[in-house]
Amino acid sequence: MARAFLFVLDSFGVGGAPDAASYGDEGADTLGHIAEFCAAGAADRAGLRAGPLQLPNMSALGLIEIARMASGNLPAGMEMPERLFGLHGAASEISRGKDTPSGHWEIAGVPVRFDWGYFPTEGDAFPEALVEELCARADLPGILGNCHASGTEIIERFGEDHIRSGKPICYTSSDSVFQVAAHETHFGLDRLYALCALLRDLLDPLNIGRVIARPFTGEKPGRFQRTGNRKDYSVPPPEPTLLDRLVTAGRTVHAVGKIGDIFAHQGTPREIKASGNEALMAAALRAMEEAQDGDLVFTNFVDFDMVYGHRRDVPGYAAALEQFDLWLPDVYRKLGPEDMVILTADHGCDPTWRGTDHTRERVPIMAFGPSIRSRNIGIRSTYADIGETVAAHLGLAPGPHGRSFL
Numbered sequence: 001m002a003r004a005f006l007f008v009l010d011s012f013g014v015g016g017a018p019d020a021a022s023y024g025d026e027g028a029d030t031l032g033h034i035a036e037f038c039a040a041g042a043a044d045r046a047g048l049r050a051g052p053l054q055l056p057n058m059s060a061l062g063l064i065e066i067a068r069m070a071s072g073n074l075p076a077g078m079e080m081p082e083r084l085f086g087l088h089g090a091a092s093e094i095s096r097g098k099d100t101p102s103g104h105w106e107i108a109g110v111p112v113r114f115d116w117g118y119f120p121t122e123g124d125a126f127p128e129a130l131v132e133e134l135c136a137r138a139d140l141p142g143i144l145g146n147c148h149a150s151g152t153e154i155i156e157r158f159g160e161d162h163i164r165s166g167k168p169i170c171y172t173s174s175d176s177v178f179q180v181a182a183h184e185t186h187f188g189l190d191r192l193y194a195l196c197a198l199l200r201d202l203l204d205p206l207n208i209g210r211v212i213a214r215p216f217t218g219e220k221p222g223r224f225q226r227t228g229n230r231k232d233y234s235v236p237p238p239e240p241t242l243l244d245r246l247v248t249a250g251r252t253v254h255a256v257g258k259i260g261d262i263f264a265h266q267g268t269p270r271e272i273k274a275s276g277n278e279a280l281m282a283a284a285l286r287a288m289e290e291a292q293d294g295d296l297v298f299t300n301f302v303d304f305d306m307v308y309g310h311r312r313d314v315p316g317y318a319a320a321l322e323q324f325d326l327w328l329p330d331v332y333r334k335l336g337p338e339d340m341v342i343l344t345a346d347h348g349c350d351p352t353w354r355g356t357d358h359t360r361e362r363v364p365i366m367a368f369g370p371s372i373r374s375r376n377i378g379i380r381s382t383y384a385d386i387g388e389t390v391a392a393h394l395g396l397a398p399g400p401h402g403r404s405f406l
């Protein structure tokens with residue numbers, strides 16, 4: 001029997017979402033703009049990388065053709081491969097949110113057709129009654145922030161005040177999210193987690209998708225650093241996902257990185273934590289060795305989004321892609337004759353775009369394995385086709401959303 005390995009390059013969009021304009025994202029193109037900056041010499045960084053974007057392995061898996069199909073543009077400066085391997089295509093998202101849970105759940109066969117709750121961009125972000133209840137129940141002297149913000153900027157701004165006052169830094173973004181930044185030792189990591197768990201309960205009636213704990217260390221601006229102890233408190237998916245279906249069928253889902261958190265720990269009997277793309281890839285490769293016939297290894301590579309996309313760091317994003325590309329032969333070497341790998345993404349986060357939020361884009365689909373012949377699978381109308389393909393590959397009955405491209 002076969003095994004499946006699903007790798008989500010968090011935020012690696014390829015532009016061209018048909019509904020981008022209604023998100024203010026018309027023209028956003030994570031891959032296209034990174035390639036353009038690289039080709040123009042605008043993504044050189046001493047000691048890190050230089051010149052045109054080099055992704056030879058993903059190009060051989062059809063990435064250049066994917067970009068052309070998805071956005072209408074060829075990524076600048078990238079070299080055309082001599083021949084292609086595997087299935088290649090792109091997918092549009094039908095879930096309304098361009099957030100991580102919506103993207104992952106849709107990949108796992110469950111599009112999100114309802115609207116999440118969001119916090120206002122003007123004035124205080126959080127309702128007064130909520131803040132009062134939070135402070136009373138968690139015995140807090142108040143909160144800092146209470147606005148839309150970039151997570152690294154807001155700890156620079158309020159970090160010292162937070163250490164002095166003991167007030168947690170609370171902020172949001174264009175996602176359905178309540179984020180709490182607090183110092184790992186001055187405030188305490190367990191106390192931060194307890195606060196986020198309490199918030200999770202308080203925010204359910206407002207239909208907020210996620211509460212995120214954002215612990216940091218350091219004593220003053222310029223020295224504050226977020227740690228790998230980030231923790232997401234997601235609401236559970238609205239229907240059984242591919243992961244639940246696999247577990248019901250007696251399979252093991254190996255959830256690497258933040259997959260467990262994203263699925264609210266449903267259908268993730270085995271969770272493997274790692275911080276940083278390199279450690280995540282090492283963990284994924286180990287899980288590939290351990291996976292049995294019929295299993296799924298599902299890995300999220302969060303750095304693309306968290307460390308480079310939201311930070312609008314083009315050279316950093318380009319270097320992370322180039323590094324990831326070099327790991328692909330190691331992935332290939334772990335495959336048995338019936339196995340399949342799918343590389344995809346959950347939304348865009350164009351590092352050249354205004355603001356610091358996600359961007360509505362199509363995502364790439366690159367599927368490969370020793371027994372998978374090269375074929376163009378076109379533009380799929382939902383990410384759910386990815387989950388249905390994994391389901392078909394692993395011998396599950398079809399689910400209610402999406403269609404397998406096998």
Ligand SMILES: O=P(O)(O)O[C@H]1O[C@H](CO)[C@@H](O)[C@H]1O
Pocket residue numbers: 100149150151152172173174175177179214305306310356
């Ligand atoms: O700016 P930071 O804290 O990285 O937050 C970003 O990360 C969150 C989850 O992806 C997004 O909602 C966005 O706000």
Ligand SMILES: [Mn+2]
Pocket residue numbers: 010011099100103305346347
């Ligand atoms: Mn994401």
Ligand SMILES: [Mn+2]
Pocket residue numbers: 100305306310349358
């Ligand atoms: Mn993000």
